[in-house]
Amino acid sequence: MAGASPASAVADDGGSAPTVATSGQFSVVSHEAGSTIVWRPSEELPLGDARIELALDGVPVTSPLTRLSDGSLSLSLPGVTGIRPSQVSAVAAGRVLAGARSGQGITRTAPAAVKRPTATVKSDPGVKGKHKTTSFTYSAPSVSVGGFPVKTEVRARVVLPAKTAKGKRPLVVFLHGRHGTCYSAQGEETGDWPCAPGHKQTPSYRGYEYVQKLLASQGYATVSISANGINGQDWEALDGGAEARAELIEHHLDLLTGWNAKSGKGDVKNLKGRLDLKKVVLVGHSRGGEGVNRATVDLSAGNTTLVRGQVLIAPTDFGLQVSPGVPTTVLLPYCDGDVYDLQGQAYVDQGRYANTSDNALKSSVLVLGANHNYFNTEWTPGLSKAPSVDDWWEGSDATCGVAAKGRLTAKQQRDVGATYIAAAVRSAIKSDLDANRLLDGSPVRAKSAGKAVVLTAGYTGARREVASAASSLKLRATRGMSAEECVGGFEELVSTCSDLAGGMISPHWLSFSDNALSPWEQAVHLKWNKKGARLRVTPAKVRNLSTSPRLDLRVATSGTLTSQSFDVVLTDSKGRSLTLKPETQAQVLPSFAGMGQRVWAQTVRVKLPKKPKKFDLKKVQSITLKATSSKGDLFFLDAFTSRTTQPKFSRVNTRVPRFEVLDTTAVVAETPSGTQRIDVTIKARRNDLRSSKLALTVLNPTGETTQKVLTVPKGQSTVKVPMIVPADGVHATFGPALAVISPIRNAAVTDYLGMVDVTSSTPVPQVTFPTTHVDVTQGEEVRWPFELSGLTADTVWVFGAFTAPETGVELTSANVPPSLYASVGATLPSAPTPLSATELTLADGLNPLKSAGSLELPTRTLPRLTGPRQVAFTVLPDGVFLQSPVTLTATINPAP
Numbered sequence: 001m002a003g004a005s006p007a008s009a010v011a012d013d014g015g016s017a018p019t020v021a022t023s024g025q026f027s028v029v030s031h032e033a034g035s036t037i038v039w040r041p042s043e044e045l046p047l048g049d050a051r052i053e054l055a056l057d058g059v060p061v062t063s064p065l066t067r068l069s070d071g072s073l074s075l076s077l078p079g080v081t082g083i084r085p086s087q088v089s090a091v092a093a094g095r096v097l098a099g100a101r102s103g104q105g106i107t108r109t110a111p112a113a114v115k116r117p118t119a120t121v122k123s124d125p126g127v128k129g130k131h132k133t134t135s136f137t138y139s140a141p142s143v144s145v146g147g148f149p150v151k152t153e154v155r156a157r158v159v160l161p162a163k164t165a166k167g168k169r170p171l172v173v174f175l176h177g178r179h180g181t182c183y184s185a186q187g188e189e190t191g192d193w194p195c196a197p198g199h200k201q202t203p204s205y206r207g208y209e210y211v212q213k214l215l216a217s218q219g220y221a222t223v224s225i226s227a228n229g230i231n232g233q234d235w236e237a238l239d240g241g242a243e244a245r246a247e248l249i250e251h252h253l254d255l256l257t258g259w260n261a262k263s264g265k266g267d268v269k270n271l272k273g274r275l276d277l278k279k280v281v282l283v284g285h286s287r288g289g290e291g292v293n294r295a296t297v298d299l300s301a302g303n304t305t306l307v308r309g310q311v312l313i314a315p316t317d318f319g320l321q322v323s324p325g326v327p328t329t330v331l332l333p334y335c336d337g338d339v340y341d342l343q344g345q346a347y348v349d350q351g352r353y354a355n356t357s358d359n360a361l362k363s364s365v366l367v368l369g370a371n372h373n374y375f376n377t378e379w380t381p382g383l384s385k386a387p388s389v390d391d392w393w394e395g396s397d398a399t400c401g402v403a404a405k406g407r408l409t410a411k412q413q414r415d416v417g418a419t420y421i422a423a424a425v426r427s428a429i430k431s432d433l434d435a436n437r438l439l440d441g442s443p444v445r446a447k448s449a450g451k452a453v454v455l456t457a458g459y460t461g462a463r464r465e466v467a468s469a470a471s472s473l474k475l476r477a478t479r480g481m482s483a484e485e486c487v488g489g490f491e492e493l494v495s496t497c498s499d500l501a502g503g504m505i506s507p508h509w510l511s512f513s514d515n516a517l518s519p520w521e522q523a524v525h526l527k528w529n530k531k532g533a534r535l536r537v538t539p540a541k542v543r544n545l546s547t548s549p550r551l552d553l554r555v556a557t558s559g560t561l562t563s564q565s566f567d568v569v570l571t572d573s574k575g576r577s578l579t580l581k582p583e584t585q586a587q588v589l590p591s592f593a594g595m596g597q598r599v600w601a602q603t604v605r606v607k608l609p610k611k612p613k614k615f616d617l618k619k620v621q622s623i624t625l626k627a628t629s630s631k632g633d634l635f636f637l638d639a640f641t642s643r644t645t646q647p648k649f650s651r652v653n654t655r656v657p658r659f660e661v662l663d664t665t666a667v668v669a670e671t672p673s674g675t676q677r678i679d680v681t682i683k684a685r686r687n688d689l690r691s692s693k694l695a696l697t698v699l700n701p702t703g704e705t706t707q708k709v710l711t712v713p714k715g716q717s718t719v720k721v722p723m724i725v726p727a728d729g730v731h732a733t734f735g736p737a738l739a740v741i742s743p744i745r746n747a748a749v750t751d752y753l754g755m756v757d758v759t760s761s762t763p764v765p766q767v768t769f770p771t772t773h774v775d776v777t778q779g780e781e782v783r784w785p786f787e788l789s790g791l792t793a794d795t796v797w798v799f800g801a802f803t804a805p806e807t808g809v810e811l812t813s814a815n816v817p818p819s820l821y822a823s824v825g826a827t828l829p830s831a832p833t834p835l836s837a838t839e840l841t842l843a844d845g846l847n848p849l850k851s852a853g854s855l856e857l858p859t860r861t862l863p864r865l866t867g868p869r870q871v872a873f874t875v876l877p878d879g880v881f882l883q884s885p886v887t888l889t890a891t892i893n894p895a896p
Contacts, residue, residue, distance in 0.1 A: 026099055049316055076735055093316075112588065121438060121446055124419070125423040158267070184199050187387055218426075282311070286316060293328075298750060311424045354747065366455045366456070366457075367416055369413075373389070420454070467537045475535065479530070488515065489511040522637075534626050536623070551580075553604040660749065674726065679723075681720060765789040773891075793849065813832055815859055
């Protein structure tokens with residue numbers, strides 16, 4: 001066959017021939033055993049933090065992509081057929097880069113402004129402290145991390161308070177995210193590692209020095225780590241490089257521990273006796289945020305370093321891992337053009353749900369008008385040494401464009417970033433009340449944050465669940481109210497929250513999986529059309545609110561209503577009511593990218609009276625949302641008690657059962673049953689308190705995916721997860737296989753990805769050509785048959801290119817059908833041209849379990865040949881089924 005056969009073609013062996021369909025940047029190769037998608041980006045992909053995935057009809061496919069030698073990306077989908085290129089898109093954190101549904105629009109009209117709190121805190125964490133600072137950079141021998149082939153640099157910027165700050169100082173460690181690694185004097189930036197000659201390393205680690213100096217002036221020791229070596233090698237790391245980044249952080253902490261105990265050489269001698277390694281806060285930006293979270297999980301199992309808090313700036317969250325018992329603040333920039341879907345929200349939502357005994361502060365900080373890059377000066381145009389850009393891609397957008405009224409300048413963004421990072425550090429180390437207020441949903445702001453509009457929501461440390469959509473609830477909607485429960489993933493007979501929100505993006509429901517695997521992604525959608533409409537929410541148990549000063553509800557606005565409000569009515573076990581007016585109501589957030597607003601849950605707080613008359617706060621039976629506006633469209637997520645004071649940090653709360661998936665290697669040999677079981681091992685440590693629940697996703701070597709909730713009983717140290725693969729004696733190249741776990745209840749996870757390397761013991765069959773030369777008459781078909789020495793479960797492609805024959809006159813394009821060129825996407829020459837000088841190619845594919853095929857070249861009867869013509873075709877090796885090139889020749893004789 002020549003090139004790609006039409007879908008209706010039938011192979012000589014009786015099976016349907018593989019077909020290739022192309023539209024725009026996407027090609028889909030379809031065959032009986034599945035499909036392969038190839039994406040050829042029209043321009044070089046920027047080195048960003050969001051993971052690039054392919055999606056079908058808008059639903060991301062979580063299988064890893066393979067980078068081809070020409071820069072294309074491919075995805076194999078065994079068992080999946082019938083895919084059209086028009087269904088395919090390339091996405092990065094919810095943003096469509098190419099293909100179906102691409103080209104997010106532009107917000108043309110400036111949205112209504114979100115009001116910022118008017119009250120300010122007295123003790124402003126963004127104000128410079130009393131200490132002078134000193135700075136230096138240290139370097140040490142490179143180190144191997146993450147299993148990468150090339151070592152990573154060990155370099156960091158240190159900013160310390162002067163010795164007016166007595167004694168050991170709390171330590172704050174920064175880690176940047178995934179950005180360019182190297183740059184040249186000509187303005188070229190690359191993702192290479194190591195850097196090519198004439199290029200310098202991008203100094204991303206210097207980008208947080210403005211925060212370091214602020215913190216050092218307040219008495220904190222600070223260190224910012226360089227991670228270019230990871231950024232240049234994490235493209236195909238299934239965890240996005242999180243393990244490597246955690247290992248790098250831990251390596252630096254080991255060095256700092258040594259220098260703190262025993263004086264080092266050079267500038268590091270200034271560290272001796274200056275660091276309090278029992279009071280450490282980790283700060284990570286983007287993929288650095290996920291690396292920080294992973295390091296926090298690892299370090300909480302040790303005794304040398306005690307991480308008391310973490311700050312995650314626009315973080316990725318590929319693994320859905322959380323750090324139990326550790327105060328966590330997540331900064332979410334509203335105009336993030338990189339981690340576009342604000343997936344870091346899950347560190348708060350899942351972090352609260354995963355461990356019922358976790359009483360650490362979990363805070364989301366939504367920064368209106370902020371982008372992804374400007375928290376780092378080395379990613380900011382006009383300040384960076386290497387090339388840098390505004391990551392928001394559409395400059396004219398009325399919400400997030402560079403000239404938008406609500407958009408922050410780079411300086412304004414740094415001011416708000418420094419303030420809230422400092423607040424999180426102060427809250428974690430000192431439990432400072434004003435710092436707590438800035439993070440816990442209180443309607444206050446800091447003057448040092450300037451004009452920025454910042455909204456916070458989450459869970460304070462001293463909290464008890466009152467009602468949650470993720471728990472058992474009874475709903476009763478009356479007087480013009482409607483209410484419906486929804487889920488973030490999939491659950492039979494239950495609506496998805498995204499559909500109820502009209503497709504508007506929300507960081508609270510980003511899973512495309514069974515909702516049982518992410519039960520925290522649930523909400524109640526309520527709508528009303530008149531004042532007085534009511535929704536009564538009744539939890540499974542009566543709640544005691546008598547010891548709490550306030551009640552926090554997390555509520556997200558939906559739609560375009562600019563004014564919607566409600567009162568909170570509590571009902572006790574005797575049926576008596578207590579009506580409470582919220583301090584603030586949830587505001588409608590700006591529309592962006594030509595779509596609706598982000599659906600993000602805000603804090604709606606009511607103060608609880610100490611001793612209400614004729615009402616029993618010890619026995620609260622239900623909460624009612626009573627509409628005080630004529631219309632409303634909201635999502636209710638949960639309600640918790642809260643207080644400004646935070647409980648003391650306790651290492652006990654970090655000691656939960658820990659799980660890891662081990663890598664597995666197996667060789668498949670023929671068995672009597674025709675199948676073989678392969679066990680993936682999950683190891684448990686500290687599983688001595690109570691049973692745990694894990695979300696388990698298994699990508700089988702055959703391409704099948706299974707998902708389920710795994711319950712691990714108390715005391716069990718090993719879990720075996722079976723995979724069943726064919727073992728029928730037929731050769732097979734097994735696809736990428738892995739097991740992935742994430743915590744649901746009473747669990748922490750370290751190595752959450754277990755690779756399964758499966759190989760076949762059956763030798764790889766080889767392609768052979770019984771004859772390499774054929775003679776035909778003009779008008780007949782040149783046919784070179786080939787055979788496979790054995791059966792394989794793979795699709796085998798045989799392909800190559802025309803070459804100039806060694807002797808004789810070469811056949812030209814005039815003597816083959818013009819439609820042949822169109823069938824392979826080649827350009828038909830305007831004048832007769834030797835085949836070796838054209839774009840024409842030949843290819844044939846053998847479907848699984850087929851053993852014979854042919855390369856075919858039809859010839860025309862006109863124009864008549866005046867003498868014999870020669871054809872030479874070189875079959876190119878694929879390194880698997882064909883090891884060396886094969887030259888095929890043919891002589892086409894004139895018709896009699």
